[in-house]
Amino acid sequence: MTPTPEEVQPRTDAWLLEIDHLRVSYGRRRRTHTAVDDVTLNVGAGEAVGLVGESGSGKSTIGRAVLGLTASSSGRIRFEDTDITSVPAERRGALTADLQVVFQDPYGSLNPARTISQTLTEPLLTHRAMTAEQARARVQGLLDQVGLPADAANRYPAAFSGGQRQRIAIARALASNPKLVICDEPVSALDLSTQAQILNLLADLRADLGLAYLFIGHNLAVVRNLCDRVVVLYRGQVMETGPAAQVTGHPLHPYTAALVAAAPVADVAAQRERRLARVTVTEPLTVAHSGCPFAGRCPHVEDICRQQRPARVKVGESVVACHLFPSGKGDSHTSGSVDEKV
Numbered sequence: 096m097t098p099t100p101e102e103v104q105p106r107t108d109a110w111l112l113e114i115d116h117l118r119v120s121y122g123r124r125r126r127t128h129t130a131v132d133d134v135t136l137n138v139g140a141g142e143a144v145g146l147v148g149e150s151g152s153g154k155s156t157i158g159r160a161v162l163g164l165t166a167s168s169s170g171r172i173r174f175e176d177t178d179i180t181s182v183p184a185e186r187r188g189a190l191t192a193d194l195q196v197v198f199q200d201p202y203g204s205l206n207p208a209r210t211i212s213q214t215l216t217e218p219l220l221t222h223r224a225m226t227a228e229q230a231r232a233r234v235q236g237l238l239d240q241v242g243l244p245a246d247a248a249n250r251y252p253a254a255f256s257g258g259q260r261q262r263i264a265i266a267r268a269l270a271s272n273p274k275l276v277i278c279d280e281p282v283s284a285l286d287l288s289t290q291a292q293i294l295n296l297l298a299d300l301r302a303d304l305g306l307a308y309l310f311i312g313h314n315l316a317v318v319r320n321l322c323d324r325v326v327v328l329y330r331g332q333v334m335e336t337g338p339a340a341q342v343t344g345h346p347l348h349p350y351t352a353a354l355v356a357a358a359p360v361a362d363v364a365a366q367r368e369r370r371l372a373r374v375t376v377t378e379p380l381t382v383a384h385s386g387c388p389f390a391g392r393c394p395h396v397e398d399i400c401r402q403q404r405p406a407r408v409k410v411g412e413s414v415v416a417c418h419l420f421p422s423g424k425g426d427s428h429t430s431g432s433v434d435e436k437v
């Protein structure tokens with residue numbers, strides 16, 4: 096029997112988040128643009144899943160659909176066994192206090208007219224029904240947890256640097272004791288040393304609190320360090336998914352390989368080699384409606400790639416959607432068709 100995508104992903108205690116054949120389109124009628132195209136992915140309790148792909152691949156749209164900020168065109172989203180697909184964002188909060196978000200922009204995501212204490216207290220009163228006294232104590236605990244001084248509570252966002260504001264945004268996400276935090280490019284707007292501090296903080300919080308992350312990013316090195324599993328998106332479709340070390344160290348899909356090659360490395364000679372390899376991802380785009388979306392840029396393209404969407408095929412611990420890995424071929428223990436299409 097053909098295994099379902101769930102069966103080929105390592106199972107933790109239970110899936111916190113299940114995204115099943117999600118499709119999101121923007122626009123109307125003939126101007127419709129499908130930003131997310133039949134995406135299936137799950138996040139288990141305490142698991143960190145990285146969602147990577149270049150700009151415009153649909154990463155944030157998936158995050159926004161989970162949060163109810165963007166409507167799904169089809170498919171299902173379940174959180175803690177509750178179907179939240181059609182629940183509007185304003186009602187989703189009550190259903191999903193266990194699901195929180197940290198956005199990219201630490202400047203735009205905090206209300207400049209509210210003190211940090213006011214910002215952090217609100218979710219405590221709303222979701223956790225705390226008394227004012229309990230909330231005050233919790234705010235101090237949260238500030239300590241994210242490495243900010245106690246007197247930060249009475250100040251306004253303008254008094255803080257970008258990195259400090261991101262710590263405040265993280266504290267706000269933690270306030271309701273979530274199980275899953277969607278991190279939408281949380282360090283992209285920060286300088287390199289601040290990025291490292293925030294990433295360390297996220298890793299520590301995950302270890303201390305048993306948090307799960309859906310970590311949206313385009314930096315493969317960051318995702319490899321922070322995440323257990325990686326999902327590689329291209330033009331709204333999943334190209335490859337598997338253990339982070341496997342996907343980033345031994346990519347199967349030519350697109351993943353190109354992403355890995357394009358990622359900066361410290362070694363100058365190695366970087367030069369990678370620049371040469373990057374030629375394949377800077378070729379002009381051609382739209383592949385029925386075939387593989389990467390066909391127009393793929394160095395291994397064959398006729399079938401332009402004609403047929405590749406099946407999802409299990410290869411070792413990864414799942415790849417590429418005609419280089421035809422279903423039914425290869426070692427029966429390591430390879431097999433997972434689904435009819437990506």
Ligand SMILES: Nc1ncnc2c1ncn2[C@@H]1O[C@H](COP(=O)(O)OP(=O)(O)OP(=O)(O)O)[C@@H](O)[C@H]1O
Pocket residue numbers: 121122128130148149150151152153154155156157313
């Ligand atoms: N509100 C919108 N209306 C119309 N099209 C949109 C909207 N938001 C996103 N898109 C389009 O959907 C596609 C996916 O965008 P999305 O922001 O999800 O990608 P992304 O991978 O997160 O990119 P980035 O890394 O630049 O944030 C893009 O082509 C984008 O132009």
